[in-house]
Amino acid sequence: MSQRSALGRVLGYGSAKDGVGEWWTQRLTSVALIALGGWFVAALLALPAHDYATVAAWMRGTWTAPALLLLVLVSAWHSQLGIRVIIEDYVPEDGMKALAIALASFVHIVLAAVGVVAVLRVALGSVP
Amino acid sequence: MDARETSGAAARGRPLSPHLSIYKMSRYSLLSSISNRAAGIVLTCGQILLVYWLVAVAGGARAYGRADRFLESTALKVAYAVLLAAFAYHLVAGLRHLVWDTGHGLSREQSRRSAGWVLAGAVLLALALLAWLFLGGTGTR
Numbered sequence: 001m002s003q004r005s006a007l008g009r010v011l012g013y014g015s016a017k018d019g020v021g022e023w024w025t026q027r028l029t030s031v032a033l034i035a036l037g038g039w040f041v042a043a044l045l046a047l048p049a050h051d052y053a054t055v056a057a058w059m060r061g062t063w064t065a066p067a068l069l070l071l072v073l074v075s076a077w078h079s080q081l082g083i084r085v086i087i088e089d090y091v092p093e094d095g096m097k098a099l100a101i102a103l104a105s106f107v108h109i110v111l112a113a114v115g116v117v118a119v120l121r122v123a124l125g126s127v128p
Numbered sequence: 129m130d131a132r133e134t135s136g137a138a139a140r141g142r143p144l145s146p147h148l149s150i151y152k153m154s155r156y157s158l159l160s161s162i163s164n165r166a167a168g169i170v171l172t173c174g175q176i177l178l179v180y181w182l183v184a185v186a187g188g189a190r191a192y193g194r195a196d197r198f199l200e201s202t203a204l205k206v207a208y209a210v211l212l213a214a215f216a217y218h219l220v221a222g223l224r225h226l227v228w229d230t231g232h233g234l235s236r237e238q239s240r241r242s243a244g245w246v247l248a249g250a251v252l253l254a255l256a257l258l259a260w261l262f263l264g265g266t267g268t269r
Binding site: 010030031 | 131165168169174175178179182183185186187188189190191192193196199200212219222223225226229235239257260261264
């Protein structure tokens with residue numbers, strides 16, 4: 001037996017109110033990634049070589065580490081939201097859908113954490 | 129359960145989100161949407177590669193040397209080319225989405241035309257980046 005009031009039944013479920021939040025985050029991160037992604041691709045292509053000494057020296061630059069940190073975090077966030085939308089569209093069954101979204105989120109969080117620690121280790125000089 | 133409860137939004141004629149299950153897309157928007165998503169998935173794989181590379185740098189010179197043999201392999205060079213192409217397409221197609229979000233260019237005719245512009249812009253950008261990758265500098269990555 002339903003506990004819903006007659007008025008509630010007539011009005012329907014209504015909005016969950018936070019639906020636009022992820023949509024907006026996707027846009028904000030995409031704008032940030034125009035700059036961060038463009039910088040990263042150009043910087044990587046502009047490096048004279050990609051041996052350890054060159055890459056490590058580049059990563060110790062004043063602005064490189066903060067930009068790399070932002071790139072790792074913002075791209076992981078953007079990617080997680082995008083993969084989530086794709087899962088929502090193509091995985092029909094609710095249980096599988098929730099499982100796939102949870103798995104994708106975990107993978108992205110782990111990627112972000114590992115990437116951030118790696119950048120910090122190089123920037124702070126705690127590399128073996 | 130009462131059927132009216134679950135179909136509340138539909139029964140009131142509220143606009144529903146254009147999810148794939150209820151919205152039939154035109155051929156052009158479908159193609160450009162799918163390729164933008166495919167490019168996004170490729171870039172997500174690129175992100176795994178990025179983190180692998182960062183960890184290799186953080187591991188020191190010897191660890192980087194081991195990773196570098198993999199990173200400089202032919203298969204990975206193909207991967208960099210694919211990643212650059214995906215980056216170019218996702219960037220330009222993403223700009224189109226940001227324009228759409230302002231409410232411009234949404235008509236069928238406009239979106240068909242902008243799909244062509246996106247493709248042209250992405251191909252040009254991808255070619256420029258690939259030329260930089262393979263012809264400019266050392267060509268190592």
